[in-house]
Amino acid sequence: MWWYLLLLLPGTPAALNTCAPRHITGPAQNYVCVCNSSYCDDFPRLEKLNDGTAAVYTSSLSGKRFDLKFAQFGVKSTNTTGVTAATVKINPQDTYQSIIGFGGAFTDSVGFNLNSLTPIMQYMLLDSYFGKQGLEYNLGRVPMASCDFSMRTYSYLDTSDDFELKSFNLTSEDFDYKIPFIDQAVKMTEGKLKLMASVWSAPGWMKTNGKMVGGAPLKGEMGGIYYQTWGKYFIRFLEEYHKNGVDFWGLTVQNEPSSGLDPNYAWQTMYLSAETERDFVKTILGPLLRNSSHGKNINLMCMDDQRFLLPTWADTIFADPDAAQYIDGIAVHWYEDFITPAHNLQWTHERHPDKFMLATEACNGYLPFTHGPILGDWSRGESYAHDIIQDLNNYMGGWIDWNLCLDMKGGPNFAKNFVDAPIIVNAEKGEFYKQPMFYVMGHFSKFLKPHSVRIGLNIDANANLLEGVAVSTATNQRVIVLINRHDDVSYSAQIEDAANPGQFLNVYVEPHSIHTIVWNKVQAL
Ligand SMILES: *[C@@H]1O[C@H](CO)[C@@H](O)[C@H](O)[C@H]1NC(C)=O
Ligand SMILES: *[C@@H]1O[C@H](CO)[C@@H](O)[C@H](O)[C@H]1NC(C)=O
C-alpha cells in the first residue's frame, strides 16, 4: 500500500506492531505487553539514519515501550522549565573493553513453557528475543543436564561406576526442551548465536554425598578416577551436542561452585574451591579440551559465581600460568551485586587485563520475601538496567539473563525456587507477557552489538540517579543508554560528542525511564 511505502522513507520507522498493553492491578501498578496467536509487538526498526540526526528509543514507567523519536544535533537547550540540566559528554578517544553481547538461557523449564504454546506462538516468543524484529540476542546459555529449572534431577551418566562413560546419553529433555528451540534461535540469528554451557553437578555417584542435590565435592583426589571421568564427561557432552547440530562458543567449569559448600543446598550443586578449579583445569579439563575437536577453540570461563569472590578467585587461578593458559574469561553472577561494589570487576580487569568478563546469570524474584514473578514491575526492569550499566562501566563484556520464559508461578522448578523472567507464559489463555525487563534487555542488546567498544562517558555529578554507558559500534555508530531512576526528577540531558564539540543533542529524560540514543559518527572534516 502507498502509505506503507511512505513510512519506509529514510529516517522514519518501518510499520510495526506496538505493545498491546494490559494493566495489572497489584503491587507493581503497571502493565505488561500481551502477545497472543495473532498479535505480538516488535522492535521499531531503523531503516536509515541521516547524519546529524539521532534516534531516541524510550521505555518508561509512564507507559512507553521502545517509543522511537528523532532528534537533531544543535544548540544547547536553554529551557529548564521543570527539568534539571545534565551534561552528558562522550569521549570517543577513551576506549575500553569490547562488547561480547547479550542473551538468555535455554533451561528445561524454558522448553517446557515453549511446548505449552502453539508452534506459531513458540516462533513469536523466540523471534521476540532472537529475530530481526526482536531484541537480536546473540548469546545463549545451556545447562549441561539438569538444574533447578528442570522437572527432575538427572545427569548424562546416571549408571554408578561407569568410568568408561559407556552409558553416557543425552536425555529426552535435550530433545524435547532444548535442542529444537536452540536450533530455531540459531536460524533466527543467521548462525550468529554464541552458545555457552554450564554444569550444576556431576552425577550423584561421583560426589561424596552420593546425590546431585546438595553441596559436596567430587570423590577422591585431584587427578583420581572421579576427576578424570568428570573431565571426559565435558568432552562427551560437546560431542553429543555436536552430533545433534549444536556447537558451543563457551563453557564454564562449574556453575556457582561456592554454593557447593552448603550440604543442604536445595538443588544441584558441586563444590570446587578456586584452587580445585585451577588444578582441575590445569591437569585435566584444559588438556582434554585442547585435544578435542569440539572443545579446542571453546572459550573456557572460570568462576561462574558471585561478584564478591573477585578478585581473589581470579588471582588464585591466574597466578598459575599453566592453568591460566586454558582460561579465556571470568563468568560472574549478579545475585549479591547489591552488597558488592561493581568496582571489584574493575580491579579484576586491572589485574588480569587479557581475560574477558561476562555476566552469565541474573534474575529477579529470587529472594525469600519476593519469590516468583510480579507482572508489570518496572522496578525489576530498572534493577536490570542499573546492573548492566554498572557492569559495562567496569569492564564486563556482556550480560546473559536467566530463563528466557517461565510460567505464571515462575517455574516449573522441581526445587520450588520460583523466580521472575522477562517473558511470562500463560498457557491456559494462550498468551505470553513481556515484562519491563524484556524491554530493558532490548535497550542494550539491540544496539550494543558485538565488537562495539565502550567509550568514555561523563555525566555531571548533580545527576546521581542518572546513569549511562556509551559505545562506538563496528558500523560507525555511537550509542548511549541512559536511565533515570528518580521518582520525580526530570532531566534535560545535553549530549555532546567530544569528536563534534559545540553540537548538542537535547534529550528529555523523565523519571523512571530508559533511553537508547543512536547516531552516526561524525566524519572528520
Ligand atoms: C490478540 O491480541 C490482539 C491485540 O491486542 C487483539 O486485538 C486480539 O483480539 C487478540 N486475539 C485473541 C484471540 O485474543
Ligand atoms: C520547556 O520544557 C517543558 C518541559 O520539558 C515543556 O513542557 C515546555 O513546553 C518547554 N518550553 C518551550 C518553550 O519549549
Ligand SMILES: *[C@@H]1O[C@H](CO)[C@@H](O)[C@H](O)[C@H]1NC(C)=O
Ligand atoms: C539415548 O537417548 C535417546 C533419547 O532419549 C534414546 O532414543 C536412545 O535410545 C538412548 N540411547 C541409549 C544407548 O540409551
Ligand SMILES: *[C@@H]1O[C@H](CO)[C@@H](O)[C@H](O)[C@H]1NC(C)=O
Ligand atoms: C588426544 O586425542 C587422541 C585421539 O582422540 C588420543 O589418542 C590421545 O591420547 C589424546 N591425548 C591426550 C593428551 O589426551
